[in-house]
Amino acid sequence: MPFSPSELILNADGSIYHLNLLPQDLAPIVITVGDPDRVEHVTKHFDTIRVKKQKREFKAQTGTYKGKEITVISTGIGTDNIDIVLNELDALVNIDFNTRSVKENLQSLKIIRLGTSGAIQPEIEIDSILISQFAIGFDSLLQFYDSKHIQNTKIQNAFIEHSKWAVEKSQPYVITADENLLTHFTETNYHIGFTATNVGFYAPQGRMLRAKLQDDTLNSKIASFRYEGLKITNLEMETSGIYGLSRLLGHHAISINAILANRTLGTFSRNADKTVDFMIKSALERIKSL
Template sequence: MSIKESELILNPDGSIYHLNLKPEHIADTVVFVGDQDRVALVTKHFDSIEFETQKREFKTITGTLKGKRISVISTGIGTDNIDIVLNELDALVNIDFKTRTIKSKLKSLNLIRIGTSGALQPDIPIDSFLISAYGLDISGMLHAYQTQNISNPKMEAAFITHTNWDTNKAKPLIIEGSTALISKFESSNTIKGVTATANGFYGPQGRVLRLKLNDVNLNNKMDNFTFANTKITNLEMETAGIYGLAKLLGHHTISLNAIIANRAHGTFSKNPLQTIENLITYTLDRI
């Protein structure tokens, strides 16, 4: 059945609506960064550039590094943007734009996030690299989809009980990253843990300026949660959305986090740009 024009929206030049991309513009390996200015920090290492475009906060550059074709896309901030990026990327490789039908043979992309994050555990050093073994979605975005076959009910139930989760909030979901990619990128230089994904930077992550929080102890409860020797290690705004949608759509994904803050100690990196650059070179060396 043909997908309606209101559902699969294309620009007049045939590119997909938000990302402004055509199928030939995307490599099978895609690096996600949040900040559009960070795209150039990654692609400056490329041997050649073949394509570049930007629409709103979504900037894409595709090129080659040591003979490997790679695309780098800025996602902006939050799981709402992740919903756009993942669905449109999947459409680029798995929907025929001419017939508006799903292809009979589906493609799996390798999606690699290079992001920044704040650690929740006091023993996680500033400027370290953290791999998200799991994404804990407390944003609610994934509930728009059928997630019953991709989440971790036992860990979720334990988390809900431990935190006395407010039933007025979306039910937390926990999704595992790609074990194949994790094994490829982990080393003695990385830490693994559960990355919590919030739907905001201030109140949803426990920060207080002038507004009072619904649950002032939530961060502490997350700090103290343990399940099968796994702890919640850090807090940010994209990982669980990427993990959930990628798993639903059949793509492989990993989130690599530059730890530039430690919430337990209230400290921040003295040179966050260098930490990000170090994580970029580490990631590209392993791609």
């Protein structure tokens, strides 16, 4: 049955509603960044650029890097935006916009997040690169989907018990990276981590300015959690949503993080731009051989 206009929303030119992209605008490899200004930090390394579009915080450019076609798109901050971006990327390749129906032959995208993050383990140094093998989401996004079959309930239940997780908060969920992409992008000097995706930047990440925290020990509980050798390494705001929706929709995703802060030590990078550019150039070199 075709999707109704209220469910699959298209613009007047036939592009998908929020991303403002047409199916032919999208490459099979997609780099996501949070900040719209970071799109050009990636595409300045491209040989060619054939698409430049922006609507709200969603800025997209498609071009080639050493013969490999790539789309770079900004998501803005948070898994609420990831819900929009991942569903609309999937629609661009797997829904026929003319018939408003799912295509018979489905396509899998390769999705690489290049983001920034703060470490919560003291041994993870500032200006290092961390690849997320696991993500634990505190954001509730995946709980709105039929997703129990892709969640690691043993790890998430162990975390809930360890942290004395408040029932008023959304139930955490744990998702793994795409195994092949994890292997492909791993380098000897990279950390392999377990990333916590938070629903906000201040209280959800243990920052207190004027409003008091519900649990001022939460960050220490997160940092002290252990499960069969795993420990949570860093905090950010998108990875769990990218991993969860990618797995549900049949895409392959990896999250690469430039560590710009260490929350345990209270330190912040003095070379943030240099570190982010190193991450971008390293990722592009890996992408060309995908």
